[in-house]
Amino acid sequence: MTTMALDEQEIAGFRVVHAQVADAIETAVLGKREVVDLVLVALFAGGHVLLEDVPGTGKTTLARAVASALGGQSRRVQFTPDLLPSDVTGTSVYDPRTGEVRFRPGPVFANVVLADEINRAAAKTQSALLEVMEERTVTVDGVPHPVGEPFLVVATQNPIDLDGTYRLPEAQLDRFMLRTSIGYPAQQHELDVLRPGSGAGRVTDVPTVTSPEAVAHYGRLLSTLHVAEPILEYISAIGAATRASDQLRLGASTRGLRALVRCVQVYAAAQGRHFVVPGDVQTLASPVLAHRLVLSREAVLSGTTSSEVLAAAVESVPVPRPVP
Numbered sequence: 001m002t003t004m005a006l007d008e009q010e011i012a013g014f015r016v017v018h019a020q021v022a023d024a025i026e027t028a029v030l031g032k033r034e035v036v037d038l039v040l041v042a043l044f045a046g047g048h049v050l051l052e053d054v055p056g057t058g059k060t061t062l063a064r065a066v067a068s069a070l071g072g073q074s075r076r077v078q079f080t081p082d083l084l085p086s087d088v089t090g091t092s093v094y095d096p097r098t099g100e101v102r103f104r105p106g107p108v109f110a111n112v113v114l115a116d117e118i119n120r121a122a123a124k125t126q127s128a129l130l131e132v133m134e135e136r137t138v139t140v141d142g143v144p145h146p147v148g149e150p151f152l153v154v155a156t157q158n159p160i161d162l163d164g165t166y167r168l169p170e171a172q173l174d175r176f177m178l179r180t181s182i183g184y185p186a187q188q189h190e191l192d193v194l195r196p197g198s199g200a201g202r203v204t205d206v207p208t209v210t211s212p213e214a215v216a217h218y219g220r221l222l223s224t225l226h227v228a229e230p231i232l233e234y235i236s237a238i239g240a241a242t243r244a245s246d247q248l249r250l251g252a253s254t255r256g257l258r259a260l261v262r263c264v265q266v267y268a269a270a271q272g273r274h275f276v277v278p279g280d281v282q283t284l285a286s287p288v289l290a291h292r293l294v295l296s297r298e299a300v301l302s303g304t305t306s307s308e309v310l311a312a313a314v315e316s317v318p319v320p321r322p323v324p
Helices: 008-026 033-045 059-069 085-089 123-135 187-194 212-222 229-244 254-270 278-292 297-301 306-316
Strands: 049-052 074-078 090-095 100-105 112-116 137-140 143-146 152-157 178-180 248-250
Touching: 008 033, 008 059, 008 212, 008 254, 033 049, 033 059, 033 152, 033 178, 033 212, 033 254, 059 074, 059 112, 059 152, 085 090, 085 123, 090 137, 100 143, 123 137, 123 152, 178 278, 212 254, 229 254, 229 278, 229 306, 254 278, 278 306
Parallel strands: 049 152, 049 178, 074 112, 112 152
Antiparallel strands: 090 100, 137 143
């Protein structure tokens, strides 16, 4: 495998593409640039996103707008208790005309997959999706079928309505690179959405500004972006601080810390830098790590959140001097 050199021109090119994609998405998802940027971090870092939000905040619109902006395919899967793994991944079917058994791809064979209300499906179906997220391959009858690049799963959970749901285990939550929420828009943006003739939610009007091939190229390229040793030690120390916290039963995993490294590489490049600074780590620590932490019983009873515990852990670690 050839190692790709990362130069100022490539960083500048990526920054332009990143801004163009974000601007295109914002034509349909108004006033949520911070959330859009986080989803794009996951997209270019090769990860997946968990959105915890109430209905009607634009989760479906966001996923479809991302696919439209990059010129790829999007699919939506409504998760229900009776959904089978094959309904997600695909299955083999017999063709009576040819006498052959053919693979019929499921909805995961798209660039952007919206897994709506993932916690409403049974554990077996959840696991089937999460396996594809990790392996990026569906194996049916011993034959592997790659899902292609880029591949972004945007899974949603309703944090309020928990009736008839199957809670995602911590090991499965750990496979999501980022967790965030869209939330309700600010009043001015909500007025823009309500105004007759608004383009909000109109995914068909989202311009295609790049290609899936370009996104995959930049994803591979940014994995080579420089992360100085003090920054890696800083990230490791944050992980150690969470594991030492008496408010947590489970601290940040090594998988989570590696995900943080990948995310800060993309985030730094989006800011026009070819190196990572401590501020990048502090910005992304909560969306990347908080959902991977398991609170102690005492912390739960006291109303403490994992984000608060993580913030305290980050605060306790000395900030290194940035070393480009």
